[in-house]
Amino acid sequence: MLKSIYVSAFITMGVVGLVFSGVQIAHAGLASPWLGTAIACAGPVLFFVRAYTLPIARTSANMPLILVAGVIGTGIAIYLGSALLSAPALVAAGVGIAGSLLYIFWYSRFAPAEKVVLSTGVMLPAFELTEDGKRISSTQLTAKPALWMFYRGNWCPLCVAQIKEVAAQYRELAARGVEVILISPQPQSHTAALASKVDAPMRFMTDVDNAAAATLGVLEKNGLPAGMQVLGYDSDVPRPTVFITAAGGRLIYCDLSENYRVRPEPSEFLAVLDRQPVAAA
Structure with a gap:
């Protein structure tokens, strides 16, 4: 249940963060710390957009580019905002780093099956x-x-x-x-x-x-x-x-x-x- 709620919230937060950052950049310019937030949120958002618009059947296990975007975006938000706990930095770190880590290493992976029924050499059970x-x-x-x-x-x-x-x-x-x-x-x-x-x-x-x-x-x-x-x-x-x-x-x-x-x-x-x-x- 936690995974079900998490993935919907992760996608929503990524989209909202990217849109809000774009609005802030339009008002304040590229020197705004929200530039870093936009970069951090763009990683996961672009992944999902690409998955739904292009025929992608598989990805790498660890998806390093998304994590790199999260780290770089958070660093830019901190540098331009001159504050570790500024809103842009917190959103960038929350979505681009924490959210992406959870998606890649927790949500995407299944827990070991409670019972192993299918294995090479056995007869297929009836269903x-x-x-x-x-x-x-x-x-x-x-x-x-x-x-x-x-x-x-x-x-x-x-x-x-x-x-x-x-x-x-x-x-x-x-x-x-x-x-x-x-x-x-x-x-x-x-x-x-x-x-x-x-x-x-x-x-x-x-x-x-x-x-x-x-x-x-x-x-x-x-x-x-x-x-x-x-x-x-x-x-x-x-x-x-x-x-x-x-x-x-x-x-x-x-x-x-x-x-x-x-x-x-x-x-x-x-x-x-x-x-x-x-x-x-």
């Missing part, structure tokens, strides 16, 4: 999904090799970008006899909107009440940023997860995300399929 309003058992989806992806929802730009990456590789996956199954707890209308933007015949499934994510040990309680419930999303979300099953349901690859910003390259999936048999054992 149910919904497709176009019809209940489907996972056992009905393991007759042929499959790449499974749990994604958080349309609200997560990295998830959407990752799906588009897989869609771009669909022909190569299909040539290897692999079906792609995308799973999210979001409403069917949201999923249909996403599917209409993806030019590949992948199967979009709904995980009602996150039952499958809970069964597989990839459920994150209160993982949705606070306030986004008004858009119809559930407060609980799956952590981004990708696994591949051979025909028959045995796992030959599994990536359980420890950091939602660090995701496997799509070429990794093809490499796994090329070096491991995918026919039923």
Whole structure:
């Protein structure tokens, strides 16, 4: 719950800090200590703007440029304001340094799973999904090799970008006899909107009440940023997860995300399929 509230507050404070700084600079000029605040707030704000406007599926683990912007901005605010505890310096340090550190090293990372269900070599446990309003058992989806992806929802730009990456590789996956199954707890209308933007015949499934994510040990309680419930999303979300099953349901690859910003390259999936048999054992 704290993470849910934090990330919404962090984004809001970054935007407000950047806008307010811009207003102050317009009145006082570039010699204003608010210049440093603008630089510090610009780091995280530009990251989120870039994530929502460009197809970015992953980032570096530690995102050093954002932290550098925070430190430089705070230093400028202190220097131009001649006061360590001035308002510009406090906002710069709060958003650009403290806020960014929390985002990078706390919010982005998942706690160790309470139970590990998915691992290479085991059989995929049985669970149910919904497709176009019809209940489907996972056992009905393991007759042929499959790449499974749990994604958080349309609200997560990295998830959407990752799906588009897989869609771009669909022909190569299909040539290897692999079906792609995308799973999210979001409403069917949201999923249909996403599917209409993806030019590949992948199967979009709904995980009602996150039952499958809970069964597989990839459920994150209160993982949705606070306030986004008004858009119809559930407060609980799956952590981004990708696994591949051979025909028959045995796992030959599994990536359980420890950091939602660090995701496997799509070429990794093809490499796994090329070096491991995918026919039923």
